[in-house]
Amino acid sequence: MHVLIIGAAGMVGRKLAERLTRDRTLAGQTVEAMTLVDVVAPEAPASFTGKVSLQTLDLSNPGSAETLIASRPDVLFHLAAIVSGEAELDFEKGYLINLDGTRHLFEAIRLAHLADGYRPRLVFTSSIAVVGAPLPYPIPDDFHTTPLTSYGTQKAICELLLSDYSRKGYFDGIGIRLPTVCIRPGRPNKAASGFFSNILREPLVGQEAILPVNEDVRHWHASPRSAVGFLIHGATIDLEEVGPRRNLSMPGLSATVGEQIEALRRVAGEKAVKLIRREPDETIMRICAGWAPGFEATRARALGFTAENSFDEIIRVHIEDELGGSL
Amino acid sequence: MHVLIIGAAGMVGRKLAERLTRDRTLAGQTVEAMTLVDVVAPEAPASFTGKVSLQTLDLSNPGSAETLIASRPDVLFHLAAIVSGEAELDFEKGYLINLDGTRHLFEAIRLAHLADGYRPRLVFTSSIAVVGAPLPYPIPDDFHTTPLTSYGTQKAICELLLSDYSRKGYFDGIGIRLPTVCIRPGRPNKAASGFFSNILREPLVGQEAILPVNEDVRHWHASPRSAVGFLIHGATIDLEEVGPRRNLSMPGLSATVGEQIEALRRVAGEKAVKLIRREPDETIMRICAGWAPGFEATRARALGFTAENSFDEIIRVHIEDELGGSL
Numbered sequence: 341m342h343v344l345i346i347g348a349a350g351m352v353g354r355k356l357a358e359r360l361t362r363d364r365t366l367a368g369q370t371v372e373a374m375t376l377v378d379v380v381a382p383e384a385p386a387s388f389t390g391k392v393s394l395q396t397l398d399l400s401n402p403g404s405a406e407t408l409i410a411s412r413p414d415v416l417f418h419l420a421a422i423v424s425g426e427a428e429l430d431f432e433k434g435y436l437i438n439l440d441g442t443r444h445l446f447e448a449i450r451l452a453h454l455a456d457g458y459r460p461r462l463v464f465t466s467s468i469a470v471v472g473a474p475l476p477y478p479i480p481d482d483f484h485t486t487p488l489t490s491y492g493t494q495k496a497i498c499e500l501l502l503s504d505y506s507r508k509g510y511f512d513g514i515g516i517r518l519p520t521v522c523i524r525p526g527r528p529n530k531a532a533s534g535f536f537s538n539i540l541r542e543p544l545v546g547q548e549a550i551l552p553v554n555e556d557v558r559h560w561h562a563s564p565r566s567a568v569g570f571l572i573h574g575a576t577i578d579l580e581e582v583g584p585r586r587n588l589s590m591p592g593l594s595a596t597v598g599e600q601i602e603a604l605r606r607v608a609g610e611k612a613v614k615l616i617r618r619e620p621d622e623t624i625m626r627i628c629a630g631w632a633p634g635f636e637a638t639r640a641r642a643l644g645f646t647a648e649n650s651f652d653e654i655i656r657v658h659i660e661d662e663l664g665g666s667l
Numbered sequence: 668m669h670v671l672i673i674g675a676a677g678m679v680g681r682k683l684a685e686r687l688t689r690d691r692t693l694a695g696q697t698v699e700a701m702t703l704v705d706v707v708a709p710e711a712p713a714s715f716t717g718k719v720s721l722q723t724l725d726l727s728n729p730g731s732a733e734t735l736i737a738s739r740p741d742v743l744f745h746l747a748a749i750v751s752g753e754a755e756l757d758f759e760k761g762y763l764i765n766l767d768g769t770r771h772l773f774e775a776i777r778l779a780h781l782a783d784g785y786r787p788r789l790v791f792t793s794s795i796a797v798v799g800a801p802l803p804y805p806i807p808d809d810f811h812t813t814p815l816t817s818y819g820t821q822k823a824i825c826e827l828l829l830s831d832y833s834r835k836g837y838f839d840g841i842g843i844r845l846p847t848v849c850i851r852p853g854r855p856n857k858a859a860s861g862f863f864s865n866i867l868r869e870p871l872v873g874q875e876a877i878l879p880v881n882e883d884v885r886h887w888h889a890s891p892r893s894a895v896g897f898l899i900h901g902a903t904i905d906l907e908e909v910g911p912r913r914n915l916s917m918p919g920l921s922a923t924v925g926e927q928i929e930a931l932r933r934v935a936g937e938k939a940v941k942l943i944r945r946e947p948d949e950t951i952m953r954i955c956a957g958w959a960p961g962f963e964a965t966r967a968r969a970l971g972f973t974a975e976n977s978f979d980e981i982i983r984v985h986i987e988d989e990l991g992g993s994l
Binding site: 431481483497500503585 | 777799812824834
């Protein structure tokens, strides 16, 4: 089996390639080859013994998608996107990368399908940003997509395209609406949502972190490990069973910031909690107020998608996967 | 005020131009000029005393949208689309006209906005085809859009674009999800939904009509007069009040085919009803089963959009507007 990962240099893309390297199988078949693609040079997973092809290209450039499809990968993971903040600041770039890039990919597959019957599995990462406030809690699976960002709009449009191309049989697609990934490894960044990870990740290694919102802010989380698990499961399950509604809100954990902090206290003690410094930020508070507090995810759970059940578990996953298993 | 109608040669476009000719005002201002555009030559309304410009062009051609925007119309009605059946048969043409054509228009307005602050009112006709079975009855305003046709997908995508461009302030847009327009004037056509109009319009003038489905089929209707009324109201109301959710399911009348026939009996007698010939058609029955039975339309009603309350009324509107007021 040949697996293509577009957006392979990103955090989830790297972890997905590592997981496939460990598993060496996907959907019951041996992964013989991986093609890893991004706009910056992706790294080959160190211990993968199959064939690896690394490509640096931008899906929004004419011909890029055709290049990727020429080798007819069996499973495609399309994770590439510019993030919410950048898509909001640069309207044209957001539509170019997040909408047109995806459409180029879908079109290249459609034309290959018409040429020789090619019909790969396509796993697309969507986002909870497809919904916009005011939101009920929990948000049911049949709630409408009224995004309040250009990023969310672009993801919602790609979801619609994915369903239509799948319905027409051009590919077998599934859209995975990822919760906010927490604890995100790496350094603190300027994303408005960064604090959800910062306030846990930094204190776990003795560093101070800033909390810009109140403790009653409720949001929807899953670990990087779960995010990769969603993608693998999405590549594996029978999509006939899923039917024409191909975009699924993933399960996750709905928790307040206060609940996150309590979990940190239980796992790492009062010393860690004391490293969280409160610096209220009106802008971030206002942005947060529009975010999803949590989803029912009834369909995804019934289809076997699973996530963490407590923030203690999310923290332990981080300690295992990023900190060598202990504090 | 300068009004632009794109899709002016279609049934609703013609009736809209006639209504503006009669009213001579829109949103409290005098309509000084109308530009009527379609891919086939539109006709000028006979008695309009303002300036009329007729243009034959295809919005999907590069430069067409810029041509239309050059004169900076104050209100744009974008009704142009290829219909559901054609968009389903010709995938590329559907996306080219219904998605790319609309996006060209939105982009031309955005660039004009960036150039000189132009920010027109834009009224876009969407469709109940944005939802897809299985459907609750009535369908709430916050029900998700999971279309089962490429046409519905294209309309749902344009709705998302319309909201995002409006949110960014490039234009002041509103999406009008039209019910099935009934009684559609003209000759019977091959649209799968044609029978809803045929079984009333033809018997009213002594002609036979074919009913291909059972009498318990429930669907969602509004008269051509109401459809035009929605567009006028959409061009008039304060969109600040509407907020960021700019696409509204219009009010309508939910009725079964049996209820349609009972109304025909009340208005035109048993003689008319006897002209309906039952010829069950499995294909049309299957297509119908996926159609919307009716919407709550709570938001649209609260905003002052109104439609007929009985099929008797829908039939009387047809007699007044198409048959000179009497049978």
